[in-house]
Each structure stands twice: as C-alpha cells, then as structure tokens.
C-alpha cells in the first residue's frame with residue numbers, strides 16, 4: 041500500500057482527521073456478494089458514482105481498502121478550482137476551440153454540481169468562496185492578464201479579475217508574488233467532511249459501502265461480468281468502476297500505465313488568532329501559485345494556516361513531514377518563523393502525462409477513472425457521476441471525456457518511474473529560475 045507504513049484502519053493524523061464529522065458505519069465485506077456495479081475506491085470519484093447509481097435504483101457496492109476518503113479525497117488542500125488542469129489556451133491549441141469550450145462547460149457543470157451536492161445533502165464542509173492564483177515570476181503576469189480577458193470575453197465567465205502590485209499586497213501577506221487572478225467561483229472546503237457527507241448520502245440512497253476491503257484481483261466472470269476478489273469474499277458484478285486513482289495498484293495495466301502516483305505534503309500551523317491569520321490572507325480566500333510544484337495555502341476556521349508544498353515520487357513519505365514542509369512555508373511566510381506546526385501529512389495523487397483526466401472503458405464493462413493531476417475536488421465527484429450516467433443509459437459528456445488523448449507514460453512498467461522522477465525533478469528546478 042502506498043504512503044509508507046500508514047494504518048489503513050484510520051485516517052492519517054491530519055487536521056482534517058482531528059476535525060472530521062462522524063463517519064457512517066461501513067463494515068468490511070464478509071463472504072461473497074453480487075451486484076450490478078462494484079466500485080473500487082471510496083474517494084470523491086467512487087462515492088460520486090455510487091451516489092448517482094444508487095439514486096437511480098442500481099444495486100451498487102463500494103469498497104475501499106481503508107476508510108472513506110482515506111486517499112487523496114480526505115487529505116488534499118481543499119482548494120476548489122474552476123476549470124480543467126490545463127488552461128484554456130493549452131486546451132484550444134491541443135484539442136481545438138470546440139473541445140476546449142466543451143471541457144470548460146463540463147468544468148462549470150462540475151462546479152455547479154458541487155454546490156448542489158453540498159446544499160442538497162446538507163454537507164457541513166465549510167465551503168468558503170474565492171480562489172486567488174498568484175504568479176511567482178514577473179514574466180507570468182502577461183499570461184494571467186490574458187487568461188482573465190480570455191475567460192471574460194471568449195468564455196463569458198465574469199467571475200475573474202486580474203490583480204497586481206499594491207492590490208495583491210493588500211490581499212496576502214506573502215513574499216515573492218507579483219500578481220495573479222482572483223476567481224470568485226473558486227473556493228475552499230474541508231475535504232474529508234465533503235467525502236464523509238457524500239458517503240452518507242450514497243448510503244442513504246442505498247449504496248452498500250465496505251471499508252477495510254481491498255480488491256486484490258479482478259477477473260472476467262465465466263458467465264459474463266466481473267469478479268472482484270477481496271480478502272474475505274468476492275463480489276460478482278455486471279460492471280466495475282476502478283476509482284483507486286493514485287492508490288490503484290495491480291488491477292489494470294492499461295489504466296496504471298496512464299497515471300503516475302505522486303506524493304504531496306501539507307502542514308498546518310498552531311492557531312494564529314483571527315488578526316494574525318487575516319494578516320496572511322485578508323479575505324479568507326484559497327491561494328495557489330504558479331510553481332510547477334505548486335504552493336497552495338488557506339486559512340482554517342480555527343485561524344490556522346494550512347500550507348501545501350513539496351513533492352516526492354517514491355513509495356515512502358518523509359519521516360518528519362512537518363520539517364519537510366516548513367522551509368517551503370517559510371519561503372513564502374518568513375514572518376511565521378516563531379510558529380509551531382501542529383499537523384503534517386502526505387497524500388498521493390495521480391497525474392497523467394499530459395494532465396488530461398483519464399476516463400476510459402479499459403475492457404468491456406470495466407471503467408477506469410482518475411488522473412485529475414491535482415485538480416479533483418470539484419471534478420472528481422462530478423466525473424464519478426458522469427461514469428454512472430454513462431452506465432445508466434449514456435452520457436455525451438462521458439463519451440467526450442473518454443475520447444481525450446491520454447497516452448501511457450514512456451518507459452514501460454519498470455523504466456517509467458525513474459524517467460518520471462527525473463523529468464519531474466528537472467521541471468521543479470525551473471521553479472527556481
């Protein structure tokens with residue numbers, strides 16, 4: 041299992057785990073079972089799919105090797121970005137104007153769906169509006185300004201504004217940023233409580249959830265459909281959704297060849313008090329920067345700074361994550377040198393070679409989905425829903441996403457790791473230039 045020696049029976053000790061809502065009771069699978077759809081992975085993707093399928097009356101089982109939201113969904117920065125991982129200019133250049141526009145519309149639908157899920161199921165996840173993208177190099181300002189104009193004029197999206205100079209300095213007490221873009225439809229939230237709330241809704245709709253149930257093998261069943269082996273029983277299902285994302289291992293070669301697990305780290309300060317916290321981020325928006333290895337930060341409701349920074353590319357996490365993140369945080373907030381870090385944890389996300397998401401029927405009745413490349417808070421629950429829609433009778437948006445060109449990583453099974461680690465380290469070097 042990824043993430044060093046983490047205990048799958050409990051969430052990693054994070055600020056999220058310390059402030060989590062009551063999770064529903066979801067006992068491991070004991071014995072054999074049958075269902076219409078078996079979903080492997082209870083993060084946003086898997087839960088989003090389970091919720092939609094259960095609402096439509098399908099017999100659905102959702103299994104996780106650990107807990108609900110134990111993967112990236114319960115550990116992430118909680119930043120709700122609007123859009124795809126690639127900006128509109130890149131999407132237009134590579135996919136064409138029409139597809140880029142469709143992808144933007146799907147991202148807006150995902151954002152609206154997040155509001156609907158939170159309000160409709162009464163999920164207390166502290167959603168707070170506003171996301172500020174900041175540029176760490178002066179030369180990136182032209183791109184930010186062009187993006188704002190393009191989104192406003194071509195995409196009819198009035199929620200963004202360009203900020204720079206004194207206006208930016210008034211918004212954040214951070215060092216080394218020149219300007220950027222505020223997106224008022226973006227925001228931030230408590231990611232684990234979102235996962236727990238969605239899981240509660242899925243179970244209430246009739247989905248059966250089994251925590252502590254690892255899918256150890258997957259095979260075509262003799263009479264059609266699939267058989268998912270787990271340690272204490274097997275599930276026979278007409279269809280299977282693989283939603284293991286960065287944690288998926290050993291179940292589907294075509295999917296795993298296209299997503300690469302990457303470890304990313306977060307630390308949370310001791311409570312700073314309202315005044316000091318607001319001196320860091322005046323309007324309580326989320327902030328995310330233009331580095332290749334992105335720095336992202338925001339305040340928590342109890343006036344701490346939650347800071348994400350630093351990546352590794354192996355199976356193990358650093359032994360002392362707070363000490364690993366601290367220099368990154370102090371580079372941006374040197375005024376916090378006297379502040380203790382109460383929490384530090386790591387998580388694993390999945391990136392694809394070109395950062396487009398992977399939604400694909402990898403074999404008849406077997407759908408793999410993931411590879412949000414660091415942008416899953418808004419997209420993952422909705423893409424889970426789209427997979428469900430595709431199974432329930434068809435979804436043009438799923439079909440469109442399934443056609444996106446997502447190549448395998450170069451290097452095959454053994455060489456792709458060293459090749460990726462070298463490429464990522466080189467790209468991260470550019471952040472310092």
Ligand SMILES: Cc1cc2nc3c(=O)[nH]c(=O)nc-3n(C[C@H](O)[C@H](O)[C@H](O)COP(=O)(O)OP(=O)(O)OC[C@H]3O[C@@H](n4cnc5c(N)ncnc54)[C@H](O)[C@@H]3O)c2cc1C
Pocket residue numbers: 080081082083084085086103104105106107108109110111112113114115116117118119120121253254255256283284285286287288289291304305306336348386387388389409410412413414415416417418420
């Ligand atoms: C540190 C960090 C910070 C991030 N910050 C942000 C952010 O601020 N904003 C943003 O939009 N995105 C962010 N992301 C990305 C975002 O969290 C993910 O894109 C999203 O959570 C993906 O959801 P998922 O359901 O696809 O995968 P996950 O949440 O990773 O869920 C996969 C689940 O599958 C289970 N699983 C895997 N294999 C098996 C198996 N064989 N049997 C049973 N269960 C299995 C795992 O236990 C896991 O619970 C961040 C990610 C990390 C790690």
